[in-house]
Amino acid sequence: MAETKLSMKDKRWSLHGMTALVTGGTRGIGHAIVEELAEFGATVHICARNQDDINKCLKEWKNKGLNVTGSECDLQCSDQRKKLMEDVCSIFHGKLNILVNNAATNITKEIVDYSAEDVSTIMGTNFESVYHLSQLAHPLLKESGYGSIVFISSIAGLRAVPVFSVYAASKRAMNQFTKNLALEWAKDNIRANAVAPGPVKTKLLESIMNSSGGDDSINGAVSRTLVGRMGEPKEISSLVAFLCLPAASYITGQVICADGGFTS
């Protein structure tokens, strides 16, 4: 009896037997998410634009005994997104349990300075590619019988942050898409949630801090946190993994902050 109870408990807190695609898994928050999901037992596929970085990460994870594969893909290109999903379909035999839409970019400027190209790069990477990749993943998520999508959003989609206007709009669009997708795909047993991190120590944040106005913007955000510091990638990946677990089966359509209290 005790044994049965334990195994049921273990199942609620395990991703064993599940498959996951994490976009942008080679560094920062995505890298931490890959490790967290794989440590919970999932088999993970990643993508990024730099093949050398992918190879380096795959070697590192193999040495740690984690089950991860990867392919080169620029998510802004429609053909490359289709090829990525074909790879995923073939590696995971047509079934995908978890899609983490993590990859994103940012260009920080005052509103008056953004070019049309800047706007289309940010919206194309952070919103349009995510929208289309989710569409491509739908048949695989449905086929798995237990699907979960996690969108990596940002507190910038919830509160105004200086020099972030386009990035903020892309994340706000993502937050609403999370809710519409959760509504339409619930019948297919697919949940959708967004995680909105505060400032987290990564390459993206470093490049923003080196840009004009970026340093003040990030320091201002850190000073508005209750904990008075930046977050670590592992402090975001834990929430992402939780949302993918069977233990989170009643949570869908939510935008949840991991922001040291910034939005409180």
Ligand SMILES: NC(=O)c1ccc[n+]([C@@H]2O[C@H](COP(=O)([O-])OP(=O)(O)OC[C@H]3O[C@@H](n4cnc5c(N)ncnc54)[C@H](OP(=O)(O)O)[C@@H]3O)[C@@H](O)[C@H]2O)c1
């Ligand atoms: N760091 C923060 O403070 C913070 C705060 C709030 C939200 N977020 C969100 O968290 C997520 C991860 O950010 P991060 O800080 O970890 O960024 P990061 O360190 O720059 O890592 C981004 C990852 O995405 C990949 N990537 C970027 N553009 C891509 C494209 N077009 N196609 C395929 N892969 C692409 C990168 O690899 P390649 O360059 O090789 O393609 C890399 O693996 C993003 O959605 C970001 O908006 C971050």
